[in-house]
Amino acid sequence: MNQPSRAEKFLMPPGSRKLSYTPDTKLANAGEFVLMREDHTLGNMLRMELHNDPNVVFAGYQHPHPTDHRILIKVHTNGETNPVRAMREANQRLTEQVESLKTQWESELESVRDSGAI
Amino acid sequence: MGNTPKIIIRDATSDFVKFTLSNTCLSVANAVRRVAIAEVPTVAIDLVEIVENSSVLCDEFIAHRLGLVPLVSDSASDYMLPSEYVGEDEAKINVHLNLAVKCSSDHTLDVTTNHLICADAKFLPVNFHPIDSDSNKQEPPGVLIVKLRKNQELVVKCIARKGIGKDHAKWSPVATAVYKCEPELYLNEELTNKLTDREKLELVNSCPIPILRLNQHTKSLEIERNDSYAYDDECIKKAEEFGKGKIVEIKAKEDTFNFFLEGTGVLRPGRIVLHTFKILLSKLDSIKVGLELIERES
Numbered sequence: 001m002n003q004p005s006r007a008e009k010f011l012m013p014p015g016s017r018k019l020s021y022t023p024d025t026k027l028a029n030a031g032e033f034v035l036m037r038e039d040h041t042l043g044n045m046l047r048m049e050l051h052n053d054p055n056v057v058f059a060g061y062q063h064p065h066p067t068d069h070r071i072l073i074k075v076h077t078n079g080e081t082n083p084v085r086a087m088r089e090a091n092q093r094l095t096e097q098v099e100s101l102k103t104q105w106e107s108e109l110e111s112v113r114d115s116g117a118i
Numbered sequence: 119m120g121n122t123p124k125i126i127i128r129d130a131t132s133d134f135v136k137f138t139l140s141n142t143c144l145s146v147a148n149a150v151r152r153v154a155i156a157e158v159p160t161v162a163i164d165l166v167e168i169v170e171n172s173s174v175l176c177d178e179f180i181a182h183r184l185g186l187v188p189l190v191s192d193s194a195s196d197y198m199l200p201s202e203y204v205g206e207d208e209a210k211i212n213v214h215l216n217l218a219v220k221c222s223s224d225h226t227l228d229v230t231t232n233h234l235i236c237a238d239a240k241f242l243p244v245n246f247h248p249i250d251s252d253s254n255k256q257e258p259p260g261v262l263i264v265k266l267r268k269n270q271e272l273v274v275k276c277i278a279r280k281g282i283g284k285d286h287a288k289w290s291p292v293a294t295a296v297y298k299c300e301p302e303l304y305l306n307e308e309l310t311n312k313l314t315d316r317e318k319l320e321l322v323n324s325c326p327i328p329i330l331r332l333n334q335h336t337k338s339l340e341i342e343r344n345d346s347y348a349y350d351d352e353c354i355k356k357a358e359e360f361g362k363g364k365i366v367e368i369k370a371k372e373d374t375f376n377f378f379l380e381g382t383g384v385l386r387p388g389r390i391v392l393h394t395f396k397i398l399l400s401k402l403d404s405i406k407v408g409l410e411l412i413e414r415e416s
């Protein structure tokens with residue numbers, strides 16, 4: 001078929017890395033993350049969580065092209081931290097949030113067990 | 119930021135679940151919706167071999183219709199995605215279903231999902247009731263695949279596989295997954311008291327989805343909680359007609375999201391949401407692993 005393979009949307013190209021980081025050549029404490037085979041789901045979530053960090057000066061994400069299945073996240077921090085650390089902390093906070101949602105959901109399901117929704 | 123999000127189920131049946139996600143931001147709510155639609159794995163027919171097809175529909179048409187048949191996917195986690203599996207054992211990724219029907223009567227024969235012969239009882243079409251020619255019980259009809267007239271025949275071999283909605287919508291476990299900010303209503307009592315009873319009633323009736331009610335005893339307007347409010351602003355328009363636009367004020371609570379998630383029947387809605395959180399966690403974990411690698415290298 002004359003169309004790109006649908007598997008490209010989620011299959012990692014051989015030998016590629018999920019996450020890579022390139023520091024900015026002109027600015028200190030700035031750089032760009034490349035997230036392979038991810039979309040707005042994670043891009044937007046990480047960006048918004050980075051905004052919650054007072055040491056992050058700038059955080060933005062980009063989905064370069066509809067057939068280019070990766071996400072670019074640009075992060076610029078002040079001297080207190082660096083982009084990699086800010087990203088690690090943002091990721092950690094998100095993990096805690098989703099973890100808590102999961103446990104809450106499990107106990108909610110327990111309470112509606114008889115409805116057939118589980 | 120020490121704010122932990124909250125989640126409560128408002129209503130749940132075997133078809134849908136309504137829940138409220140609060141104390142979080144839009145990006146998390148949208149991630150939940152997006153993952154539920156596109157990344158929760160299910161099983162659907164993926165490969166179809168046509169052995170005999172003398173029906174009026176062409177081969178491709180039937181293959182497409184078979185692909186869209188919802189298969190109960192509670193055991194999908196026992197199987198692997200074809201892209202993940204590296205071994206030779208096809209039984210680890212393939213589920214076989216067959217269909218062999220010939221119409222021999224003068225009446226049109228409706229070929230439905232109930233005619234499918236399923237090799238694995240764990241992956242049956244939703245609401246499956248196998249055709250039993252001995253009993254004349256009226257079973258609920260399955261999903262119609264094709265209609266055959268006399269002497270027409272359809273013989274196909276199908277292979278169902280695990281997949282995700284990102285690949286093809288047939289693997290999406292949800293029919294609807296939407297959220298809306300919770301509406302917050304404010305009534306200006308000073309102004310409502312100046313309205314006549316008729317105007318009050320008109321205001322109540324102006325809302326297509328009721329959000330106001332008239333207390334029959336005190337004849338005063340009250341707010342009715344309604345999660346399905348569609349931000350139609352009809353009662354504000356009505357209030358403006360009366361020249362009192364400030365009577366009702368409706369704001370969207372931007373950190374509270376009312377979800378409505380309806381399944382297609384392949385997974386129970388509660389499970390879909392649970393899977394969603396698990397998938398989100400594994401995504402976040404892959405970032406963590408990536409970051410550790412970067413930190414070790416620098």
